[in-house]
Structures are given as C-alpha cells and as structure tokens.
Amino acid sequence: MTPFTMIRLRPWVQAISFVFLVWGAGVVGHYSADKISGALPALSCAYDQENSAYCVLIPIQHQLHHRVGEALVKMQTITATLFLPLLFTMLSFLAFFLVLNKAFCGWLCPLGTAQEALFAIGQRFDLAFRRVPVAWRPQVSTVKWVVLVLTIFALPLISGMGALPHSFRDPWCQVCPSRVLTTLASGDVTQLALPVGGDLSQWVFVALRDLGFGFGAVFALTFRQPFCRICPMLALHALLRRLAPLRLAKKASARCDKCGLCAKACPMDITAIHREHGAKAFTADCTLCGRCVAFCPEDATLSLRLGPLPLVTSSARSFALMTRKQSPEGKAKPLPKGAA
C-alpha cells in the first residue's frame, strides 16, 4: 500500500467504523455482553443505546469509584477481587492497543471522524484555517495529561471515597462531547437535555458538556481535531505507545530542515515530526493518521511500521498524487479563491 492509497482508504475505514461503533447494536446485539468490547480504545460511548462497543474510559472511572474508592473507605483488605476488574479492563485495552497502537484515534474514533468531516466541510467553504501557535503547543499538549489524571483517575476515586458528589463518579463522561454526538446520532436527546432542578453539579456537568459540544462542533470547521488535544484517551494511549509494534518511524534526512510539509500536514500540529528523528519523532500527540507520511516528498524518510515491517513508506510519487488532491493543511484542490 502506498501512502496515497492509505490516506484515501482512511476516510472509508473511519466512516465504516463510525457507523459500526455508533449504530452497531443491530449487528452485534443489544446487551453489554454482546458488545465487541468494554475496553475498546475509541470513543464508542456507553450512553449511546445503539452502539456496538464501549469506550474503556467509563469502566476505569466506575471501577475506581465503585470498587477502589468505596473499599478504601471501608478499610477493607485490598484483594485481587478489588483490583481484578480494573486490571482486566486495562488488559483488554492493552490487547487492542498492541494491535493498532494509537491508530484507534486516527482511524476508528467516531469523534475524531466527525471532527475531520467538519474540518473538511469548513475548508470547502473557505472558512479560516487555524492552528495552535507554536509557542503554546507544549502547554496545550500538557492538558490531556491533566485531564487523564484528574477526570479518569483522581475524581472518580475521591467520589468513591465519599468526598465528592456521586455525579463525579465518571467526570470525563459527564462532559465528553462524544456522549452528545453519538446519542444525538442515534436520535436520543436525553444526553443533551439540561437537568431542571436537582443536583447542581449535575447541572454544571451537562451545561459544560453542551457548551463544549457546541463550541467544538463549530470550532472544528476551522481547527483540526480540537477535542483530540484534550482527550484522556489520547493520553492513555500515549503512556504506552512505545510498547506497541505499530508506530511512526522517521529517518534522518538533510532535506527535512528545509521542508516541514509533514508538520503542516499533521492535524495535531506536532512540530517534532519535522524537527526530530528516530523515536523522538513519534510523540504523545500522534494519532497515527499517516498524513505526514503521505505528504513527505522524500522516499522512505517517514513510514508507518509494524515492528520491523514497513506498512507504508513516504515517496515522491505519493506526494505528487496527494498534493494534486489537497494541500498539506487539508484544503481540497482546486483551492478556494483566496486560500492559496
């Protein structure tokens, strides 16, 4: 497969994945036991009643809340029965992870697919193109780690220990925009609905969820993958990315310093792919979408590899084909008036 073929194939994989993950209950079955996984590392929301799989983040939060937090309070002995479900969730996540590494983000995640579609629409209508200013990128890149530690690990645990309201049992899921996207996609407005009265924290969570969803839906027209920048799933993947056989590889090339097309093509605004070589070029923010490989004009400089096996390798021919279709930033060609 050439990088050009890969980049043409990816939207189809994303579209099929979106349909399957959001509406796939008709294929796999109705009950949780029917789902293909409760630990799929893609945002297939558990609140979506028509889905075919669950996102790993919800069992992690709930197990920290229900089991670990409650048990710590009761001062019970920490046994295998306490940590086993959490361990199993993580192990099944790792089993998927070992196959595709972070390619789940770039190829399968429904929220990622929706954001890419919105960006393509926005650029087709010649809306502004924005990216994170270079000076801000380290700080922005840090946000996902804070979100992971705080919302996936710390708050559910503290809530389970009784120090926070029960609504903090799954704080990330409370504000996750995918919860609104996937449920609306299956005709369910309950996850958009704002509570009237009741628990204030619940009201705040839903208000933030709706605000974030609305903001991101419009911002994605002009800015690539806004939600991915803060997604704890990306951080969870990033923790383990060196362990999986599938990865992005880059050879040193003297011409790299002059080019930088790979960084322009990167939807996550990763500058290291341009400036670094070897393992350093594969950063925590990479989603293995392969756009950098497709837009690299140098033969064999960038590649997606499964262990020692190169799956896709950059080439001048693929670069020529890619740039005939779109600019590295994602503007479809012929470029809209004034966008050159």
Added chain:
Amino acid sequence: MRTIAFVTLALLAASAPALAQHENHAAPPTGRGQAKSWTTTPMVAGRPAGRAEALAMPANMVADILAVVAPDGGRADLSLENGQARIKPRSGNYHLVLAQGRAGDATVNAASAVYFSNPGPAPTKILNDPPAGLTLLPERLPREHAQFRAGEAVRFRLTVDGTPLPGMPVQVETANGTHQKLGTDLDGWVQVSFPADFPPVDQRPEEAHGRPLTAGFVVSASLNTGAQPRLASFAYVYGPNQLDKASPGFGAVFALLGMACAIPLILRRKPKGAA
C-alpha cells in the same frame, strides 16, 4: 511460553467486557417486593441483594417450584425461606426467575429477571426460547446503564409450550396505579407502552447514590381452555421518563451558545491594510 501468554491475554480480553461492567448502580434496580400492595396478580419479583446476590419473591401465589435460568440456559432450583429465595449468578448478566404454582383454581407460570455484574452471554437465548407451559416474556430487557422508561414501548410474547397465542387479552398493572387491557397480535406479541404515571417531579423521592427511581409492573394473561385455568405473568420495573427532569431545549440553548462563541474563530480576518 509465548503461546501461553498469547492465549492468556486473549482469554482475558474476551472476558473483560463483562468483568468491566459496572456495579449494581447501573443494574435494573430495586422497588420490588411490595407486589401485594398494588396488585392481586400472581407474580414473582426479583431484586438485587448485594454485588453478587439477588432475591426472588413470589407474591399472590403459592409457588411449588422456583427456579433461575442463566443466559446460557443453565437452570437451578431455588428453595424458599421466609417467602424469598437467594440467587447467585451462574454465568452472564440477566437471569430469568421462574415460579410455578397455584393461585386459586389457576396454575401459574410467573417470570421475572434479575441482573448481575457478571461475565457471560447475553439473555437473548432464554428470552427467545420460552420454557414449557403458558409463558409471557419480553422481547428484550434493558441494557446496562438503562431501564425501561415511561413512554417506552416493549413487546411481550405470549406462548404455550413455545407456540405463540394470538388474539389473547393481556393485562398490564403498575405500582403507580395504572391498569391497561391489551391483546396479542397474530404472532402472539403485545406491545406495552409504559405509562407516565409517576408522581410530579417535585413530589418524587431523592435518588440515593445514583440509584434510579423505579416502580414495579406486571404483565399477565390467562388461558381458560382445558380442565384448569392457566395464568402467565412477567413482573419487572420501569422508571420515569428521563426528560421529566431535564430539558432538551435548554440543553440545545447551551450547545448553541457554545457554537456562537466559536463563530468569531471561524471567520477569516481581513489582512491589515485591506479596504
């Protein structure tokens, strides 16, 4: 060694989804055990009793046989103590509870379901293959994190020894006081729409620790042909409509507000010096 490691990992991955399922917070909930106060229909009710145990309680009937059927079809007889039986999960989430007995002159087949956070298959098979005798079972049970809701329609099928019974009257009663009379169609199905009969929002009790408010219901049908009248029932719980206490309109306003905040960002800035 590698093979063993791979097989172990694969087995762990395969069993993890069910193990990863959440606790009884998400399980179909309590609110049963008071059947006698709101209905005289013979029934069996089930409710969770801890993380890996549930209780089955026949009501308005004399139960001769009480059994639980796991999603894989495995059946175990239960013994009654003080009017209730303890159920341990065998395999899978939903287990069917079956009570056979008498109520007056009629022989009764009562059914219900209990939910466990337990690995194993879905209950599709046990709902599709009804046990012998007159049986009334739902087409599906609520998913994890969900429950039957007021306004939701669920089909139930009336069968005798697995054969659908068309044109039969079916009665629905709820703990909130609703009584409905429906009838099965040509394939033995009857569609039950759970009524919006919960008290007004401001008169409902607080939901403790995320446990949703529920009320019991029982769907029943009688067959009066033959020497002895027969009755089948299915009892479970349903909850209020989620939108009773939430407004999609207000939610949409917040989403639109978010969109409005992003609009200045998507517009192109005019270059400095441009007319």
